[in-house]
Amino acid sequence: MPDRRALRTRYDAATAHLDPPLAIVDLAAFDANAAALHHRATGKPLRVASKSVRCRDLLRRVLGRDGWAGVMAYTLAEALWLVETEITDDVLVAYPTVDRGAIAKLAADPAAAAAVTLMIDEITQLDLVDAVAPPGHRETLRVCIDLDASWRPLPGTHVGVRRSPIHSPAAAGALAAAIAARRGFRLVGVMCYEAQIAGLGDAPPGRPVRGALIRAIQARSGPELLARRAAAVAEVAAHADLEFVNGGGTGSVAATAADPAVTEVTAGSGLYGPTLFDAYRAWRPVPAAFFALPVVRKPTPGTATVLGGGWTASGEAHASRLPTPWLPAGLRLLATEGAGEVQTPLVGPGASGLAVGERVWFRHAKAGELCEHVDALHLVTGDTIAETVPTYRGEARSFLG
The missing domain is CATH 3.20.20.10 (Alanine racemase)
Known part of the structure; x- marks a missing residue:
């Protein structure tokens, strides 16, 4: 896995001019x-x-x-x-x-x-x-x-x-x-x-x-x-x-x-490289697709609540299908709330350092299903956006919906 602190710095810099929720693919x-x-x-x-x-x-x-x-x-x-x-x-x-x-x-x-x-x-x-x-x-x-x-x-x-x-x-x-x-x-x-x-x-x-x-x-x-x-x-x-x-x-x-x-x-x-493939021994892809949600409240010093988050993957009803807060490190979902429809509280060592207005980067459990939640993918090279391209949803194409 790449250096997560460096990734956060790059992705925050590349998307600083954008308001989340948003999704990126690291080219x-x-x-x-x-x-x-x-x-x-x-x-x-x-x-x-x-x-x-x-x-x-x-x-x-x-x-x-x-x-x-x-x-x-x-x-x-x-x-x-x-x-x-x-x-x-x-x-x-x-x-x-x-x-x-x-x-x-x-x-x-x-x-x-x-x-x-x-x-x-x-x-x-x-x-x-x-x-x-x-x-x-x-x-x-x-x-x-x-x-x-x-x-x-x-x-x-x-x-x-x-x-x-x-x-x-x-x-x-x-x-x-x-x-x-x-x-x-x-x-x-x-x-x-x-x-x-x-x-x-x-x-x-x-x-x-x-x-x-x-x-x-x-x-x-x-x-x-x-x-x-x-x-x-x-x-x-x-x-x-x-x-x-x-x-x-x-x-x-x-x-x-x-x-x-x-x-x-x-x-x-x-x-x-979604999170389900972290469970494979033979080969694990490099995480390439992420989505960012904004911190909108701090109900306690050790809790950071982001807007939205219920981007759950298909398959068996199990925690493995929930999105994973990835950047910064040291965040986890609450077992009693999971990933919420309009808000998601996050706890763990990384939560205390987050302030209102900052963003948390998540990884989806599956791959293409991420694109059902956003109209565009921002393609990141280094610490800049090389191009912004539409998803199927952004082109008004929903083939299973």
Whole structure:
């Protein structure tokens, strides 16, 4: 971790003319994280997860770097927008879509149909597309099969997230055969996101038992997935000329890239370095994204209350999803209040030195969700703002809201 006192001095100086709340991205840290992820991918291309960035200018920045190619979008409407605005001509939509308006737009646009790949995991999703735009009256649409990566060591057990119903190689092959028999679709890829490996930190602070359990799960589920993914890809390839096999996330770039069946790895959160990734042993990104809130009251000499603060991350209802007061050091949330809707009291050794009007710098628990709270990101170089760029919200784009 960098010198936090020096960071506070730099960030306060860079934003002294601005009133918080505000958010920044430290470009040196962002670029260092992008380079580190590229190095960990050992030559396999990285597809940037747009939900973890949610800023077109920063998507453009990372796509301009060596080793990064293509976007993994989280909705079809977002994918179409990124193609229209020339951020990329290669977008994989990470989740199935039932957005009829977006499907109609995709089906009628040859350029978009060539650039966007839809995610599917059952035939009814193809039926919905055909109901919106019948084959023979639309462009051929690119599709990718989502292969479930969860670990099922015993009947009835499920370790990992609940995504696709396609778990076995046989099921993947059967779906591929069904797609191959359909007019108007072309199967081009397989995705397999190992959430129990890429999305779980194996050294969660203050939770040693949980950490040991996670490490045991990862050690056992990894080899099982390696064999099953290879077999599933072989089954699918019997029915289609695959362009890519996508896997992984920031937390598993090196491990996923080492899988011979995988041709590309997804990453995104590691560019911003949110607090959830402080729980990983293999690699921890440099914190690059922060938000500042102003101190507005001092209810006691040892308490500093900031305006706002309830920028809670998605996922399990746990303290790990709360924002972390980071600069100055020595601050913590109150267990009885947490991060509040309109005010957040902070205590700890750092609180007594804070005065009304000063600012506290926080780190978000997750990456791109920070951008749902601000219209702009101030890009910091040294102790100055190099540029101010809009977030998705700042461009009036809220794809899940």
